[in-house]
Structures are given as structure tokens and as C-alpha cells.
Amino acid sequence: MKTAIYPGSFDPVTYGHIDIIERAAKLFDRLIVLVSTNPTKPPTFSPAQRVDFLQRSLRKSLTTPEVNIEIDCHSGLFIDYFKKRGANVIVKGLRAMSDFEYEFQMALLNKDMCLGAETVFLSANVASMFLSSSAVKQIAQFGGDISAFVPHQIADDITNHLSTRSG
Numbered sequence: 001m002k003t004a005i006y007p008g009s010f011d012p013v014t015y016g017h018i019d020i021i022e023r024a025a026k027l028f029d030r031l032i033v034l035v036s037t038n039p040t041k042p043p044t045f046s047p048a049q050r051v052d053f054l055q056r057s058l059r060k061s062l063t064t065p066e067v068n069i070e071i072d073c074h075s076g077l078f079i080d081y082f083k084k085r086g087a088n089v090i091v092k093g094l095r096a097m098s099d100f101e102y103e104f105q106m107a108l109l110n111k112d113m114c115l116g117a118e119t120v121f122l123s124a125n126v127a128s129m130f131l132s133s134s135a136v137k138q139i140a141q142f143g144g145d146i147s148a149f150v151p152h153q154i155a156d157d158i159t160n161h162l163s164t165r166s167g
């Protein structure tokens, strides 16, 4: 059984992430979407909120028995989690060359720390290659409409959270 892990901040999840999740789920027997902590990017939403956003956005897939997607959360070293779960593949999305340098470095480091850890890069969809969590947050903060960028189940919660914070 091939288990893949798609790690990210998902702060919050966007249609770009959803696209990668849906495509990756078709390629592997099991896909774990892992909400992780990037020490260089302090998150806006708590790990529990980010997991909740993913669960609500993916509810349809999560309740379809033949779709094997799991959502989890981890705050330590990613490769320790990868080994503990007996995973085979790390999934990453690439929007542009700007993503590549960092992701390529991470792929090499992970392979160095765990020989079996192969990273598979999926290219972003043309429709969402401009999309990032931080852009969505900036738009929401100023009361802009984010419904084209994030699932409708979570759009209002994101806007309310950010507009309250920015006063």
C-alpha cells in the first residue's frame, strides 16, 4: 500500500491546495493531509482551526468510502512523522519557479534523513497558480470577496476572523 503525505501550513486551505489534494488522492492508496508548523511562518489560524477548515472543505471526499484521505496535525520534525506513519511519498505542489528552490532543497534534505522518502511534485492548476494563503488573508482582511479562492464552507469564518483582528 502506497501512503503519501501532503504537508503544509494550510493557513487557511485554498482551492489551490484542494486541487492538489484531489489529484494526489487518485495517485496513492492513502493520502494524509498534514497540517504542520513552519517556524518561519507564524500562523494566523490555530492548528485546530486549520484542521477544521480542511475537514469542512473536504467533507464530501472524507465521507466517500473509496476516497482514502486523512487529515492530521503535527508540530515536530516532519520526517519523524513520515517514518512513524510508514509513508512512502511526500506530495508537494509547485506554483512557479519561486516554489521550486525551497521545495527542491526540502526534498533533498528529507531524502537525506530518510532514504525511502521520495517527493512527488504536482504542478499547480493554471486556474490556481496565482493563489496563496497569504494573498487570501490580505484580501479578507480588507473585507474583499474571497469566495473564488476558498471553499464556501469556510469563506465567512476566514473573513470574520480577519476583519475582527484588523479592527
Ligand code: ADP
Pocket: 007, 008, 009, 010, 011, 014, 015, 016, 017, 020, 091, 092, 093, 094, 095, 099, 123, 124, 125, 128, 129, 130, 131, 132, 133, 134
Ligand atoms: P502557502 O505558500 O500558500 O502558505 P502551504 O505551506 O500551505 O502554502 O503549502 C503547502 C503546499 O501546497 C506546498 O507544496 C505549496 O507549494 C502548495 N501550494 C500552495 N498553494 C498552492 C496552489 N495555489 N497551487 C498548487 N500548490 C499550492
